[in-house]
Amino acid sequence: xxxxxxxxxxxxxxxxxxxxxxxxxxxxxxxxxxxxxxxxxxxxxxxxxxxxxxxxxxxxxxxxxxxxxxxxxxxxxxxxxxxxxxxxxxxxxxxxxxxxxxxxxxxxxxxxxxxxxxxxxxxxxxxxxxxxxxxxxxxxxxxxxxxxxxxxxxxxxxxxxxxxxxxxxxxxxxxxxxxxxxxxxxxxxxxxxxxxxxxxxxxxxxxxxxxxxxxxxxxxxxxxxxxxxxxxxxxxxxxxxxxxxxxxxxxxxxxxxxxx
Numbered sequence: 001x002x003x004x005x006x007x008x009x010x011x012x013x014x015x016x017x018x019x020x021x022x023x024x025x026x027x028x029x030x031x032x033x034x035x036x037x038x039x040x041x042x043x044x045x046x047x048x049x050x051x052x053x054x055x056x057x058x059x060x061x062x063x064x065x066x067x068x069x070x071x072x073x074x075x076x077x078x079x080x081x082x083x084x085x086x087x088x089x090x091x092x093x094x095x096x097x098x099x100x101x102x103x104x105x106x107x108x109x110x111x112x113x114x115x116x117x118x119x120x121x122x123x124x125x126x127x128x129x130x131x132x133x134x135x136x137x138x139x140x141x142x143x144x145x146x147x148x149x150x151x152x153x154x155x156x157x158x159x160x161x162x163x164x165x166x167x168x169x170x171x172x173x174x175x176x177x178x179x180x181x182x183x184x185x186x187x188x189x190x191x192x193x194x195x196x197x198x199x200x201x202x203x204x205x206x207x208x209x210x211x212x213x214x215x216x217x218x219x220x221x222x223x224x225x226x227x228x229x230x231x232x233x234x235x236x237x238x239x240x241x242x243x244x245x246x247x248x249x250x251x252x253x254x255x256x257x258x259x260x
Contacts, residue, residue: 002214003031003069006207007062007088008077008105009038009050015246016200021075021207023249028211028229033069035061037079037088044199044241052080055087062091073099073214075207076131080115082122089126099213102131102163103206104140128161133182133219135206137168154181166223168205176231180223188227193234197245204247205230 004025011017018034025032037058041048053061065071074097079085092100104123106115115123124144128134134157138148145153154165164182176190208226217225229252238248 001031002072003033004073004075004207004210004214005033005035005065005071006075006077007035007037007079008075008203009040010036011200012041013043013241013246015044016203017078020200020203020246020249021077024204024207025211027249027252028208030072030211030214033065033071035065037084043243044245045243050080052084055083058084058087059091062088066091066095071097071214073101073210075101075103075210076127077103077203077206078105078115079123080119082116082119085119085122085126089130092130099210100130100132101135101206101210101213102127103135103202104144105202106140106143124161128157128163131163132213133164133166133209135166135168135202135209137202141167150179151181151185154179155185158182164219168202178227180220182219186220188223190227190231193231195234195237197238197247198234199244199246201230201234201247204233204249
């Protein structure tokens with residue numbers, strides 16, 4: 001079985017972070033592992049508090065994983081401090097990790113800020129050059145590239161850091177189209193799902209890309225398969241919580257015997 005590692009924060013409500021990543025890995029047919037960068041106390045209405053892992057503990061988690069079950073792909077999500085970002089970058093270089101998907105998580109769906117200001121530059125300079133693909137949404141794209149134009153922003157990031165970029169259009173008003181730039185540009189078109197339950201969409205898409213890369217699919221195929229999975233997870237109309245609810249990560253695992 002192919003394997004994938006998520007390096008991200010924990011979401012106590014289960015809709016985003018490592019919980020969403022592990023569910024996505026399972027639904028996309030790979031064995032999931034995790035290294036936790038932070039604990040968050042949150043639910044569908046917002047983030048109450050964040051407790052970062054210590055640098056020493058994050059080091060131990062990563063070493064324990066790589067020394068035993070080497071991941072075929074890696075997804076990196078919420079990392080809120082520069083010190084932890086530097087540790088991750090150093091470990092990935094030392095281990096010669098491959099198929100690295102970086103979701104530059106900066107703000108939660110609820111609007112809560114999830115990264116320190118000084119960590120943004122460290123994220124760009126240390127992790128972006130190691131990434132196979134970067135998956136910013138529109139606000140993140142503008143923060144990183146100083147433009148909200150998806151084509152220009154993706155190309156600008158690619159030329160500076162050397163990683164492919166999937167600029168996600170889900171924050172737009174009229175569609176859910178994404179633009180991939182890896183030296184050549186390609187649009188991935190999608191229909192907008194009429195739902196307020198979008199907690200963890202970014203985590204889910206990036207993890208699905210990582211799962212498909214782990215299984216040996218090329219980048220464009222991995223993006224296309226991940227986007228189809230995300231659409232399915234949004235489409236079932238799962239309604240949990242009082243705010244922006246989670247996706248239905250296991251929609252594709254149900255059969256006639258599934259006990260609702």
